[in-house]
Amino acid sequence: MSTDTRAAHADDHHHGDSHAHGTFSTYMLGFVLSVVLTAIPFWLVMSGALPSKQITALVIMVFAVVQIVVHMIYFLHMNTASENGWTMMALIFTIVMVVIALSGSLWVMSHLNSNMMPMHEMTGMK
Amino acid sequence: MTVAVQSTQSGEPVFYLADEHPHPEGYSTSLGFWIYLMSDCLIFAILFATFGVLGGNYAAGPAPKDLFDLNLVAVNTSMLLLSSITYGFAMLTMQQNKVAQTQVWLAITGLFGLAFIGIELTEFAHMIHEGATPQRSAFLSAFFTLVGTHGLHVSCGLIWLVTLMVQVQKFGLIEANRRRLMCLSMFWHFLDVVWIGVFTFVYLLGVLR
Numbered sequence: 001m002s003t004d005t006r007a008a009h010a011d012d013h014h015h016g017d018s019h020a021h022g023t024f025s026t027y028m029l030g031f032v033l034s035v036v037l038t039a040i041p042f043w044l045v046m047s048g049a050l051p052s053k054q055i056t057a058l059v060i061m062v063f064a065v066v067q068i069v070v071h072m073i074y075f076l077h078m079n080t081a082s083e084n085g086w087t088m089m090a091l092i093f094t095i096v097m098v099v100i101a102l103s104g105s106l107w108v109m110s111h112l113n114s115n116m117m118p119m120h121e122m123t124g125m126k
Numbered sequence: 127m128t129v130a131v132q133s134t135q136s137g138e139p140v141f142y143l144a145d146e147h148p149h150p151e152g153y154s155t156s157l158g159f160w161i162y163l164m165s166d167c168l169i170f171a172i173l174f175a176t177f178g179v180l181g182g183n184y185a186a187g188p189a190p191k192d193l194f195d196l197n198l199v200a201v202n203t204s205m206l207l208l209s210s211i212t213y214g215f216a217m218l219t220m221q222q223n224k225v226a227q228t229q230v231w232l233a234i235t236g237l238f239g240l241a242f243i244g245i246e247l248t249e250f251a252h253m254i255h256e257g258a259t260p261q262r263s264a265f266l267s268a269f270f271t272l273v274g275t276h277g278l279h280v281s282c283g284l285i286w287l288v289t290l291m292v293q294v295q296k297f298g299l300i301e302a303n304r305r306r307l308m309c310l311s312m313f314w315h316f317l318d319v320v321w322i323g324v325f326t327f328v329y330l331l332g333v334l335r
Binding site: 021022023024027028030031034035038041042045046053056057060061063064067068071072075076083086087090091093094097098101102105106109110 | 156160161164168171172174175179196203204207210211214215217218221312315316318319322323325326327330331333334335
C-alpha cells in the first residue's frame with residue numbers, strides 16, 4: 001500500500017463529523033411539540049375530559065410514545081445516517097430488548113398473580 | 127462503512143486491512159457514548175418493568191392518588207423540558223464559537239436542573255414525612271427506586287455540567303470540550319426522554335388507576 005492510497009483511505013474514514021447538528025428552528029419546533037405533547041396528557045388526566053379511564057390511559061400512552069419520537073429526532077438528532085447507521089442499529093436493538101423485558105415481565109407476573117393461591121387459603125391446607 | 131476490496135501489487139484481492147489506519151482523536155466517542163446510553167436505557171426498562179409489576183401493591187398503604195400532586199409534577203416536567211431547550215441553545219452557541227454565551231446557556235440549564243432536583247427532593251421529603259417511605263409498600267419501593275435513579279442521573283449530569291463549565295472557562299471551546307459538551311447533551315436529552323416515561327407511567331397512570 002503506497003502512502004498515496006493510505007491518505008485517500010484516511011480521508012474516506014472521516015468519522016468525526018458524521019453526527020447531525022440541530023438548528024435554532026429544529027430545536028424550537030421540537031420544544032413546542034414537546035410542550036404540546038406534555039400539556040395535553042396532563043390536562044386529560046387532571047380534568048378527566050375523556051369518558052373512561054381506559055381511553056384516557058391509552059391516549060396518554062400514545063402521547064408519550066409520540067413525544068419520545070419527537071425528542072429522539074429534534075433533540076438527540078437521531079437519523080439513519082449518523083455513524084454509518086450504527087446508532088440506529090443500537091437503538092433498534094435496545095428497543096427490542098426493552099419491549100421483551102417490559103412486556104415479558106408484565107405478562108408473566110400478571111399470570112403468576114392470577115394463578116397464585118391466595119395466602120389465607122394456603123394456610124388452611126396443612 | 128464501505129471498505130473497497132483492495133489488491134496487492136500482484137493483483138490478488140485483500141479482504142482485510144493489514145494494519146489499523148489512523149483515526150482522529152475521539153472519532154468513536156459519540157457512538158460509544160450512544161451505546162452507553164442504550165445500556166442505561168435497559169436499566170431504566172427493568173426499573174419500569176419492576177414498577178409495572180409492583181405498582182399496584184399498596185399493602186393497605188397510601189395509593190398514588192393520595193400522594194401525587196400533579197400540579198407539582200407538571201412544574202417539575204416543565205423545568206426539565208426548559209433545561210432541554212436551553213441546553214440546545216448552548217450547543218447552538220457552541221457551534222458559533224461564542225464562549226461567553228455558551229457558558230450563560232449552560233448555567234441556565236444547570237439552574238433548571240437544580241430546580242428539578244429541588245422540587246423532586248421536596249416531594250420525596252413530603253411523602254416520607256407523611257409515612258410514605260420506601261419500606262411502606264412494594265409500590266413505594268418501586269416508585270422510589272425508579273424516580274430516585276432518574277434523579278440520581280440528573281444530579282450526576284449537574285456535576286458533569288459544572289465540571290464542563292470550569293473546563294470551558296479554562297481551556298475555551300477546544301475540540302475535546304466540544305466533544306464532551308456533545309456527550310453531555312445526549313445524556314441530558316436522554317434523561318428528558320426517560321422522564322417522559324416516568325410522568326406518563328408513574329404519575330399520570332398512577333393517578334388514573
